[in-house]
Amino acid sequence: MKITIIIPTYNEEGHIESTILLLEDMIAKSPKYDFSILVFDSNSNDRTPQIVKDLQQQFKNITLIGEEQKSGLGSAYVKAMKYVIQNTDADIVFEFDADGSHQPRYIPDMLAAIDQGSDVVMGSRYVKGGEISADWAWYRYAISALGNWIARFFLTWKIKDITSGFRATKTSYLKKVSLDNLLSNNYAYKIQLFWELLQLGAKIQEVPIMFIDREHGISKFPKNNIVDSLRVVITLRLRKIAKFFS
Numbered sequence: 001m002k003i004t005i006i007i008p009t010y011n012e013e014g015h016i017e018s019t020i021l022l023l024e025d026m027i028a029k030s031p032k033y034d035f036s037i038l039v040f041d042s043n044s045n046d047r048t049p050q051i052v053k054d055l056q057q058q059f060k061n062i063t064l065i066g067e068e069q070k071s072g073l074g075s076a077y078v079k080a081m082k083y084v085i086q087n088t089d090a091d092i093v094f095e096f097d098a099d100g101s102h103q104p105r106y107i108p109d110m111l112a113a114i115d116q117g118s119d120v121v122m123g124s125r126y127v128k129g130g131e132i133s134a135d136w137a138w139y140r141y142a143i144s145a146l147g148n149w150i151a152r153f154f155l156t157w158k159i160k161d162i163t164s165g166f167r168a169t170k171t172s173y174l175k176k177v178s179l180d181n182l183l184s185n186n187y188a189y190k191i192q193l194f195w196e197l198l199q200l201g202a203k204i205q206e207v208p209i210m211f212i213d214r215e216h217g218i219s220k221f222p223k224n225n226i227v228d229s230l231r232v233v234i235t236l237r238l239r240k241i242a243k244f245f246s
């Protein structure tokens with residue numbers, strides 16, 4: 001099975017090396033799978049691209065691509081996913097943060113769920129065994145919990161962590177999603193992508209993870225994230241209602 005791990009970056013010189021080294025250590029211990037890492041850089045103005053280029057000399061499974069102007073997290077993921085679909089034969093795509101909040105040690109468990117028949121596996125903070133590190137600011141936890149509750153209220157209660165950004169998806173399902181027509185270029189993209197996969201009949205499973213806060217740099221969590229998420233989930237629900245009556 002071939003797996004591509006997508007890492008979007010923007011000014012992540014304080015994290016990207018340790019993130020990739022931790023991934024490579026996990027990869028070395030997982031010979032069952034064929035891993036590649038795709039770093040998608042959104043025109044960082046620090047040393048992020050150069051650090052990745054230096055690591056490419058040591059690890060031949062790293063690809064670096066990017067965009068000339070920062071377009072948003074969702075847009076970066078979509079461009080990277082389209083690259084994977086068009087230029088590789090990967091079976092699974094992982095969405096993975098550059099800032100250290102996602103831990104590679106959970107990837108084998110997520111792949112085991114794929115092996116057992118799941119089409120999409122979510123790294124979940126809100127199922128039994130999942131948690132958020134205690135050093136996460138209370139207001140960020142409140143915003144995250146509220147955003148996730150809103151998404152579940154409008155879409156489905158079956159999944160505990162709809163807003164998780166740590167996700168493994170079969171490429172065969174990604175190819176069926178209209179990636180160019182997502183409603184948000186930012187964090188709320190993940191809600192619609194989840195919804196589209198659910199509507200396609202994908203078998204979705206949650207695996208417990210601990211989400212940890214970044215150690216360096218400033219959080220890139222957008223100030224209007226709740227409003228954007230609310231706009232997306234209401235639009236998706238209204239579309240579902242209109243389709244039911246059409």
